[in-house]
Amino acid sequence: MTATLRFVTRRANGRETVRTVETASNLLAVGRAPECDIHLPDLRVALRHAQITVVSGGFVIDASGDNVFSVNRRSVRKLEGRLGAPAAAQFGPYTLTFSEAAGRLVIDIERVQQTAAAAAPDADAVFSLKSTWLSKRAASWAAALLVGAVFLAFPLASYTMKPNAVAPAARIQAGQLWLSGELSDPHKLLAGDCSACHEAAFVSVRDETCVGCHEDTAHHAKPDRMTLARGAPSMVQRGLRTVADTFNKPAGRCAECHAEHNGADGVAPADAQSCTTCHDGMQARLPDAAVHDASDFGRDHPEFRPTLVAVADPKAPTLTRQWTVPDLDRARKEREALLKPPAGAAACDGFAAGQPNFRGLPHPGAGAGLPESARAGDDSGLVFPHDVHLAKDGCVASLAQRLDAGFGDQLACADCHTPTESGAGFLPVSMEKSCASCHSLVFETVGGLTRTLPHGQTNAVIATLLDFYQARVVGAALGGEGAEDRRRPGAAAQRTAGFREAAFAQASGRAAARVRAVFAEGGACYGCHEITPPTAPERLDFAVAPVTLRDTFLPKGVFDHGAHEIGDLACADCHAAETSRTSADVLVPSIAGCQDCHGGEHAMAKVQSSCVMCHGFHAEDPAAPKLGPTRALREARLFAPAPHPARSLFREVATR
Amino acid sequence: MARKSQALTDRRSGAAHESFLRHRGFFYLKYAAVVSVCAIAVYALTDPTPRHNGGTWLGYTLGVVSALLIVWLTLLGLRKRAITAGRWSLKGWTSAHIYLGLSLIVLATLHTGFQFGWNVHTLAYALMMIVIVSGAFGVYFYATIPQRMSDNRAEKSTEQMLEEIAALDDDLREAAQPLSGENALLVQRAIERTRLGGGVLERLRTSHPQCASGRALAALKAQRGGSEDVGPVTAVLERKIVMLERARRHIRYRALLELWLYIHVPATFGLLAALIAHIVSVFFFW
Numbered sequence: 001m002t003a004t005l006r007f008v009t010r011r012a013n014g015r016e017t018v019r020t021v022e023t024a025s026n027l028l029a030v031g032r033a034p035e036c037d038i039h040l041p042d043l044r045v046a047l048r049h050a051q052i053t054v055v056s057g058g059f060v061i062d063a064s065g066d067n068v069f070s071v072n073r074r075s076v077r078k079l080e081g082r083l084g085a086p087a088a089a090q091f092g093p094y095t096l097t098f099s100e101a102a103g104r105l106v107i108d109i110e111r112v113q114q115t116a117a118a119a120a121p122d123a124d125a126v127f128s129l130k131s132t133w134l135s136k137r138a139a140s141w142a143a144a145l146l147v148g149a150v151f152l153a154f155p156l157a158s159y160t161m162k163p164n165a166v167a168p169a170a171r172i173q174a175g176q177l178w179l180s181g182e183l184s185d186p187h188k189l190l191a192g193d194c195s196a197c198h199e200a201a202f203v204s205v206r207d208e209t210c211v212g213c214h215e216d217t218a219h220h221a222k223p224d225r226m227t228l229a230r231g232a233p234s235m236v237q238r239g240l241r242t243v244a245d246t247f248n249k250p251a252g253r254c255a256e257c258h259a260e261h262n263g264a265d266g267v268a269p270a271d272a273q274s275c276t277t278c279h280d281g282m283q284a285r286l287p288d289a290a291v292h293d294a295s296d297f298g299r300d301h302p303e304f305r306p307t308l309v310a311v312a313d314p315k316a317p318t319l320t321r322q323w324t325v326p327d328l329d330r331a332r333k334e335r336e337a338l339l340k341p342p343a344g345a346a347a348c349d350g351f352a353a354g355q356p357n358f359r360g361l362p363h364p365g366a367g368a369g370l371p372e373s374a375r376a377g378d379d380s381g382l383v384f385p386h387d388v389h390l391a392k393d394g395c396v397a398s399l400a401q402r403l404d405a406g407f408g409d410q411l412a413c414a415d416c417h418t419p420t421e422s423g424a425g426f427l428p429v430s431m432e433k434s435c436a437s438c439h440s441l442v443f444e445t446v447g448g449l450t451r452t453l454p455h456g457q458t459n460a461v462i463a464t465l466l467d468f469y470q471a472r473v474v475g476a477a478l479g480g481e482g483a484e485d486r487r488r489p490g491a492a493a494q495r496t497a498g499f500r501e502a503a504f505a506q507a508s509g510r511a512a513a514r515v516r517a518v519f520a521e522g523g524a525c526y527g528c529h530e531i532t533p534p535t536a537p538e539r540l541d542f543a544v545a546p547v548t549l550r551d552t553f554l555p556k557g558v559f560d561h562g563a564h565e566i567g568d569l570a571c572a573d574c575h576a577a578e579t580s581r582t583s584a585d586v587l588v589p590s591i592a593g594c595q596d597c598h599g600g601e602h603a604m605a606k607v608q609s610s611c612v613m614c615h616g617f618h619a620e621d622p623a624a625p626k627l628g629p630t631r632a633l634r635e636a637r638l639f640a641p642a643p644h645p646a647r648s649l650f651r652e653v654a655t656r
Numbered sequence: 657m658a659r660k661s662q663a664l665t666d667r668r669s670g671a672a673h674e675s676f677l678r679h680r681g682f683f684y685l686k687y688a689a690v691v692s693v694c695a696i697a698v699y700a701l702t703d704p705t706p707r708h709n710g711g712t713w714l715g716y717t718l719g720v721v722s723a724l725l726i727v728w729l730t731l732l733g734l735r736k737r738a739i740t741a742g743r744w745s746l747k748g749w750t751s752a753h754i755y756l757g758l759s760l761i762v763l764a765t766l767h768t769g770f771q772f773g774w775n776v777h778t779l780a781y782a783l784m785m786i787v788i789v790s791g792a793f794g795v796y797f798y799a800t801i802p803q804r805m806s807d808n809r810a811e812k813s814t815e816q817m818l819e820e821i822a823a824l825d826d827d828l829r830e831a832a833q834p835l836s837g838e839n840a841l842l843v844q845r846a847i848e849r850t851r852l853g854g855g856v857l858e859r860l861r862t863s864h865p866q867c868a869s870g871r872a873l874a875a876l877k878a879q880r881g882g883s884e885d886v887g888p889v890t891a892v893l894e895r896k897i898v899m900l901e902r903a904r905r906h907i908r909y910r911a912l913l914e915l916w917l918y919i920h921v922p923a924t925f926g927l928l929a930a931l932i933a934h935i936v937s938v939f940f941f942w
Contacts (some may be wrong), residue, residue, distance in 0.1 A: 032833055032840070043832050043844040123814035126853045127907050129914040134856060136921045143926030147783075151776040152933035159940070178937040181709065181771050198941040205942075240713050248942065262771075269705050345672050 003028065003054050004101065005038060008110040028052040028107075030061075030091060038109055044092030054105055058082045059098065061089055081306040131245045151177055159195065181261035184268075197260070203248065217618045223252075229278040229286050248588065257617075268612065271601060275611040290321075296600035297609045306553035306588050312381035316550040323376045323588040331376035332585045338374060377584030381547040383528050386580040386587070389416075396438070405437050413571045423562025430552050431455050441524055443514075453524060458544045461525070464519060466540075467512045474509030515540050557614040663937045677799060679751035687752075688759035699766045703810055710777070710938075718767035722760055723931060727783065729757050730924055761788055780930035783923050790919040797912045805909040808902055821852075825897040831888040839876065843889055846896070848873035852903055859911040862880055864904060869896055898931035 005021040005028075028426040031048040038605070050063045061069070061079040068075040069092040081087040083105060087098040121380035125131040158166045175194045183190065190196045197205050213219070220226065233241065241251060257269045272351040276490035292302035303324040311318035323331075385519040389396050389411050400407035407415060416434040418427045429437075432455065443465065451468060454460045519531045519542040520525050530545035572578055575587040598605030598613075677685075695718060704712040710719055722891045732753045736746060772778045812820070819892055832843035849868035853859060864870065873893040876886045 034833070041833055042830070043835075043840045043847070046837055046840075047834075123818055124820065126903075127814050127910045129856065129859065129911055129918070131853060132856050132859070134915075134918045136918055138923035139918065139922035143922045144929040147779070147926045147929035147933065151779060151930060152936060155776075155933075155937065156940070176774070177776050178941060179773065179775050180711075180777055180938070180941075181773065192942055201940050202942055243713075253729050259711065261710060261711075271703065271705050273703065274705055304686070395830060 002026070002107040003052075003059075003107055004093045006106060006108045008108055010110070013285060026054045030096075038096070038107070040109070041093055042092045042094065042111075045094070049091060052107075059105055070608060090502070137175065159201070179261070182263050183261060185264050187260060187267065188264075204250075204253070205255045205260075207254050210258075220617050220641055225286065225289075226278065229282050229289070231278075231285050239336070245299060246541070251541075269617075271610055275615070281612075294611075295480060297611075297613075298599035300600075301591060304554060304591050306378075306586050307550065307555055308378040308553065308586065309380050309548045312379060312548040314546055314548060317546075325586070325588055327376050328586045328588075329590070331374050332580070332582075334374035335370065335377075335584065336579075336581055338370060375584075377582070378550065378553075378586050379544045380549055380583055381530060382549065382583050384576040384583040386585070390578045403437065406609045408615070413575075413577065415577055419561065423565075424558070424560040426561070428433050429549060435528070438526065443524070453518070460519065462515050462540055462542065465515045469511035469514050470507045473503060473510060476503075512540055515542070519544075553586060558616070559614065672745075675799065676747050676750045676754070677795070679747055684748075684752040684755035688755040691756075692759045692762035695763055695766050708766070709771050710767055710769060713771075715767055715769060715846045718763050722764045723935065725756060725760055725763070726927065726931060729753055729760075732926075733921070754791070757788055757791055760784065776930060776933045780927060783927040783930050786923045787920055787927055789849055790916045790923065794916040794920060797916065801909050803914055804911075805906065808905045808909070810902075814906065817899065817906065818852075821896060821899050821903065824892060824899060827892045828889065828896065831892050833890065835884060835886070839879070839884060839886065839889075841842065842872040842875050843893075846893060850896075850900065852900070853907055856911070856915070859907050860915075862908065864900075867900065869893060869900060873897060 002025070005023060007019040007021070008016055010016045023037060025037070028038055028051065029043075029048060030038040030040065030050040030052060032040060032042065032045045033047040036048065038052070046065070046067045047062055049067045050061055050069060053060045053062070053247050059081050061081075063069055063077045068077055069079075070076065071079055071088070079087070079089055081098050083103075085098045089096045089098075095108075095110055095112045097110070099106045099108070154170075155178050156173040157170050163171075171193070176335075178194070187197075197209055199206070199209055221229070244251070257274055258267050259269070260267055276295045279293060280300075281292070281293055282289055282291075283293050293465075294301045303326060305321045305324050306328070307319050307321050308323070309317050310320040310568050388394065389398055390413075392410050397410040400411055401409060414431055418433075419425070422425055429435075436455075441455055442450045443453055444451040451464075453464060518526075519533075522527060525531060525544060529547070530541035530546065534541050574589040574593055577587055580587060595606075597607050598609040601608055601610040603609070690923055698714055699708065702708075702712075709715055732749060735749050738746070740746060764781060768777075768781055772781070809817075812831065828843055828847055832840055835843060846869040851867075858864075873890060876890045876893065879886055880890075
């Protein structure tokens, strides 16, 4: 039997060409080898893949070796077919279709799978990243939506919804996402609630909100004076003002100076510019201003003008700022020359009769009058020579050694001047704490009981002395305690009315003598106080000049003594107390001493010192402690009742 | 002199190529440098209360300028779809995009006043820096790769490269006809399993040890002098490998040219969202 082989090739246009080969052999080799009867040039086909045996009425396909071919998508090694029954076998990409024509086996051989070259791939898909999973569009949408949802929608929602509709933690988180900078320390507590200060959306923080807590903070000066002091705004300033007004940021708000969200210690302005805007050349714009011009601590700052007592009065002293420190130093030198004790006089001789008064001022009743040029000084009303108290030897030093009260060989500054708890300043010097251990007010010790004069009340001193000595003399007359000549019992009857009268008269006289002695030279009061004698010789209405001691001579500035405990810097390095002879002397050092170390805000080789290092801005009650602007703000009253949410938040935390 | 400069201009405009970096004698580079130096000078010479930040007059000014600049820079995405010539040519626009974009590093950093935190404001800044840095990579790649790409292509189009490889596959089929099973299988795999492109990382790789063609070549070379004559097949395979390497280099270059944009563009849209949130938050809590 023979077969007809039809090699079919299909063109792209659908036409097919057929090459027909009639075979004479019954055995047909199928394979890639060129000598095969059915030559299938594809590498998936083995060189000699199979053999077709044409038999009577059919055919048999036998795969050689391990080769297989597929029939109806199943891999087989052998296929037997009948002539007339259609059959197909797949060898790699070729399909062999078996049919019958005029009793002969016909095998159609056609390549059904296209070659790779035929299906040209899209070049862009191969070469461009577009064919990978990357997508600019998807990633862009994802980025925009994610950022928009987390950083815009979430905070907006948490602040526009009703407070109780949002969990507090979510509100805090939303605030953190929008926080433009770290809050200052005192306001950190508020970070959980932006609306504590930002009360309405798109409205700048208002002063009413600030004053809700800081209700005691005073203005710096009258607003109209401040406007004058500032001078006419420049074109740039006017431009900036217009922009700020346009964007709803009114002028003169607290927040203009107190810029929040600038770090832990940022809310109090620390630069000099805020101050020098007005204080540089202010005298020209505001000639009646009490303060002098200043623009830089190192280069342009007036000399210190201590606030001194002109007329002492414990309740309402008259104060003066007419002298600068150099004025005071000149007057002091002049006083020292005039009040020099006689040669050979001991340090304590100043107390003796006929010597110049330590007070050094031409006070009524004081010793030598002083010329006008030597009068510049503090008139506290008290007599106190620093030099006598600090001398290495002399009456004070020897008393200090004798007393054994914790003093050393001589008195030191700290024996009287006690630092405040913060170390910044000193507690007021008082008679009871600082003077009384030496300047005793004990006037009598009877039976182990000491009797002490009350300090500070002249009338009470006189009354105490009169009461005590009259009672004592009368007691003696009655034979009671203190009697000078004890009589035998039963002798009382012999006392006559005349004797009693004489005793009372004697008692009054002796008591009055004691009173006079206390106020006279050498008496307990005389050493330190200016005494006005009685209006008539027989009267006892002595008066003591009022005393006003200043806690600070520079109340407009803050000086932190504790911060200046550097190396072996001693009090005497700044305060010339050891040579000060009178209490009129003001021991405040000149600004030149400060400027040795401190320069202006931009000084190169000095401590950079801006205005607020020493000065506060808001006017404060003179009685309030001067601790600097930041401390003052912190100490603002937080707990007084007020409806403001920030305050209630503070209270809530403070009571936790 | 005038004639000479005229001639220069003519030559330049007539020249086939003037890079976007050198456009108009670095006009936008100079412009951006002047703007940046001015901003730094003003920043250094002013001393606002209590410190530099986005809320001073300089801060707001820099912020407004930066925000407008970002929006304008983003518009390149629209502008590039319309190629025009002349003063506002796409090339000029691109040159300005690059140099003004780089000047944002100065303007926006000064706008921050170096205050950073975990918030929307720093997020916007960080996204902007990502956009700029990715853009800088883009500039570097666009400045260096096209020349290498052109050298590598040897005047061939990408379609031609693929056709050449396909033709070589045909040659391989032809040449492998006499080969026995094992070797025929190797060649067949070299034809069918040789992959071009693939994933992002594969495109960026410079060596492809898994390449079926390479492996087939190595295996056939090892058999030289054996029973079968593998000479013709290896010759074709070697040619194919050369073609493949060229195509893969091309793919790698294309990937480098395109990849930075997959960061640049999404980060830009993230930045626009963050910028809106930043501005809204500032005015919301005014």
